[in-house]
Amino acid sequence: MKFLTTTALAMGLAALTSAAAFAEDTIKVAIIEPLSGPLAANGADILERFQFIFNRVNAAGGVLGGTTFEVIGIDNGWDVEKTAQAMQQAADQGVDFVINGIGPQHAAAVQGFIKKHNDRNPGNEMAFLVHSATDSKISNENCTFWQAVFDPTVEMKLQALVEGMKAEKFGSKVFMINPDFEFGHAVDEGFKSLVGAGETGLELVGAELMAPFGQVTDFTPLIARIQASGADVVLTGNFGPDLIGFIQAATDAGLKAKFATLYGDDPSSMGALGADRYIAADVMNPVEYNENDTGGVAVLEELNVEYREVIKSNYGTDRYRMMVDGLVAAIGKAGSAEPKDVMANIGGVEIASAGGTGYVRAEDHQLIIPYFVMGVDKEAKHTVLFKGDDKGFGWKTRYLVPAEDMAMATRCEMTDKP
Amino acid sequence: MDVLPFVILNGALTGMLLFMLAAGLTLVYGLMGIINFAHASFYMLGAYLGYQFTVTLGFVPGLILAPAVLGLLGVAFRRLILFRIGIQDQVRQLLITFGAAMVVTEGVQMIWGRYAVAYHAPRAMLEPLFNLGGLDFPIYRFFILAVATGLFVAIYGLLRFSRVGLILTAAQARPQMVRAMGYDLDHIHDLVFGLGLAVAGLAGPMIGVYPVMAERIITLLFVVVVVGGLGSLIGALVVSLVLGLIDTAAVTYRISLEPVVNSLFGPQERGTFLFDIASINTTTFAPMLPYLLMLLVLLLRPRGLMGQRDL
16 A cells, blocks of 8 residues: 555656646747757757747747747657657647757657657647758658758758869869768768769769767778778768767878868867868868858848857857748748648748748758858858857858759658648 | 788777777786776776866876876775675676766766867877878877887786786685785785776877767777686787777778679669678678677687686
């Protein structure tokens, strides 16, 4: 008897304390990202950025004449099972919009859950806003009416990189090294098909997949292979310790090749490697925003300053603001914040960006924006700052890819429009 | 490019670095029978401490202080925690050191953050010592080689020729007898454990400093210790060099199953099962090879190459 009451009490307390309680009459947004474990810092950073931007919207009066957004973060510990549990938690609490993006396997889990959930719960649907596109299937074969992707796909980023490389005469012989998981495969396949199509002016002299996430400790043999191939550009989707070790080994060995990266703009890698190595490697990286080139857009000039003051980090990522702007615009257009109405109106929404106006493509709910191909700049006016730690260097625009070039064909066929 | 000299040189450099990390673990396991799962986490702590000392005091003070601090921590750890479990109780040892590993790893990340820190070897050390086949080999890789070799000579000398070493070797086989003869094994064990961790503290700053370092390397270190033979310093050295050579060779000479699959079944389309089989190659799977080696050795010779006691 005593055992039962104690257990019941414990469970009751746990239930009370575990779920974050939502207020009534707000638009509920759940951000499901790793808030514990090795990627906790990335997840926490994203949560903070979104809260910052949603707070701005709320402070400016919210949407639909006064309705505010309520944003909570749910930890998935970068474990796919926990992502599924987090989705159930979100569903139970009546969350309207789920935001996620770190790790294609998690986006796939969220997508799968939402499709089933919306099928079984008409009237209580949830929508999925993806902030980082790391796997083509999510935007193409597995696309759904209930999602919008606010990041160019891997293929689009590669297209931008290739155009930047051509315009800047960056190099002609490419050796590709990518991490051996879905994202790395996407980069590997994406670039191979771009080169195969024949308009890149680049020659692929080697491609390897390497064991990811810090398993490789000695990069020298890879450097030797790259050198033996005669490559003058290394293209890599590596990030974190894989990128740090890689560029460190390449610059130590005096490898005469430039680096075209997809995650070279990560402040942590910049800090760990330092300006000299970045410049020695002449890193080129495509990204949606670079604060040294706001294109005169007023809100971006404001955010550049505000974000630095409040969060002590530089405002180097703009697609979260684009997502929130897109969401707000769709709500305004639909006259309602119900996920069904919002997703029906999100196609065609225009998005302001530093490189010019972009839009959300109706066909697949994909963000199409002009894209910046950045190069390292030791004399950058706005250097990269992360949580008060100034990295001492920044980025400049080497080439701006127009939005039309980014609007690559999609294989998406939305079969689940309600 | 002369591939073979490159493979041998790079393999040796990588191998010696691995040896430096594994030496402490071998020492502690071989001479005291303690499975210290926290070894890699302590080496991570040593690396971060080395980074901190380098930033505030300089590279050389960092190199001296980090092992010193870690040695003291090792003694404290052994006295306060490991002391309470019997040497025979291996399961509890494993659990306690595993727990310590998690605490130390998380603790380091809490203090220094979850992002990689900007640890740079001194500029002078980054200069190339020489160039082999178009690739520069910076001085610090040879500095690591020199330190690792010195370490091996010092520890080997200690074990074979010093009083402490002889007592320890005796205590491995006949601890009661050694105690009966009046030697204070506790102090000697303190020395060994502290030394084991101090060596880790020396190796840490050499390898690069980031938050996931401990988890990645601990299993590799156990491969070295197990395959080399528990308690055998020479075994650890030999296996470290072998693993270094295997890793370099595997990535440099890319051997894949593609020719085999293609000749038997013709070229495969992406996404099919046979395509995945064809994609198996030594470059991508290089980090897995040490574990395959361990599997082989455990099946054929469980006491390792030069070990004196079985697993």
